[in-house]
Amino acid sequence: MSNSAMNDKPLSVSFSDETLALFEKEVVKYPTERRQAAVIACLTLVQQEHGHVSSESELWLAEYLGMPAIAVHEVATFYNMFNLEPVGRFKINVCTNLSCQLRGGQKALEHLSQKLNVTPGHTTADGLIRLEPAECLGACADAPVLLVNDTHMCSFMDNDKLDQLVDALHKEGAQT
Ligand code: FES
Secondary structure, eight states, X not given: OOHHHHHTSOOOOOOOHHHHHHHHHHXXXXXXXXXXXXXXXXXXXXXXXXXXXXXXXXXXXXXXXXXXXXXXXXXXXXXXXXXXXXXXXXXXXXXXXXXXXHXXXXXXXXXXXXXXXXXXXXXXXXXXXXXXXXXXXXXXXXXXXXXXXXXXXXXXXOHHHHHHHHHHHHHHHHHO
């Protein structure tokens, strides 16, 4: 039984021709019987187009890659770079793992929480910034650290630098 048949509802999710071509580009890197090895790359492309990975996208990808939907979901939920619901334009992941904790990681998260008036795991009322705690980001020597939009690492984040970051994101958000 196919994944969509299991779901019993036609999938309403769709992707641009450009994204569909990129899916194919990832899939052909692997032998046909191993096309599911492209799942992380394809999830990344899903998020690039839609901003998050919906359960419908997971089902679509499961069909496309010929793998169980639960296996796609397991990958999507294992890596915290995948957003499972719409997030703000900017996502800030603050490391609260041990090395960062010892050098103010939790305080950095609390400072941002107060400044943005949002609890961790949520998005600001204006939809601009999502605040999330994170596990070790692999830059312990620079603690406390945070990651913006899964790509931009910020090091030694004291309160002044946190304030500057928030101001810069607000400014960028207002420009576009
Ligand atoms: S503990 Fe924060 S980067 Fe490793």
